[in-house]
Amino acid sequence: MSILKLKPSCKDYLWGGHRLAEEYGVEYDGDILAEAWELSCHPDGPSYITNGKYAGKTLEEFIEAEGKEVLGKHCRRFRDFPILTKFIDAKQNLSIQVHPGDEYALARENEYGKNEMWYIMDCQPGARLYCGFSRPVSKDEVAARVQDGTLTQVLNEVPVHKGQVVFIPAGMVHAIGAGILLCEVQQSSNVTYRLYDYGRLGADGKPRPLHVERSLAVLKPGPVEQDWD
Secondary structure: OOOOOOEEEEEEOEEEEOHHHOOOOOOOOOOOOOOOEEEOOOOOOEEEEEOOOOOOOOHHHHHHHHHHHHOOOOOOOOOOOOOOOOOEEEEEOEEEEEOOOOOHHHHHHOOOOOOEEEEEEEOOOOOOOEEEEEEOOOOHHHHHHHHHHHHHHHHEEEEEOOOOOOEEOOOOOEEEOOEEEEEEEEEOOOEEEEEEEOOOEEEOOEEEOOOHHHHHHOOOOOOOOOOOO
């Protein structure tokens, strides 16, 4: 079997920059390139094959045609292709968000939950992530701080450096800060609950929708045990 070359699906989320096109050669002609979904069978952003007899087809269509045997013995047992790999260019802060685990997501969203890992490819001096809380909090306090705009005061700030690896398990409240370029390896899921967005307006001039109730249902309200270096 020959090597499949893939073309990513591209996302123009408002917080993105243009480095993925300018510095990494992602083919894209828009003004904002926030994410490039490089390895994906997810319907919200599939990878497209660019060579061989399946050129123009999605990776999912290739797997359906050839059978799950092409995935190897460990991957074929999953209902869906389990991994999604993307590049993210955060010119601005991303929203503060949380992902559900599999049980919650499969019951309510009909797709997997999301555990993910970040590899910091590059970052501006002083760039930071939010990862979990700086102290134990109650869900009532979290809800109140979302309302009064003080949620960031109880979040754990993590300074980042090039080459750093960070694990983001389902249930961890998190956000990527401005000036960070990273590679994300995650479960194949697009379930994201936006907990807080700094009062930011979307392209339509209206505040972007929040998912506070579902965020509170799945978030873990304590500090996170992890070596951030």
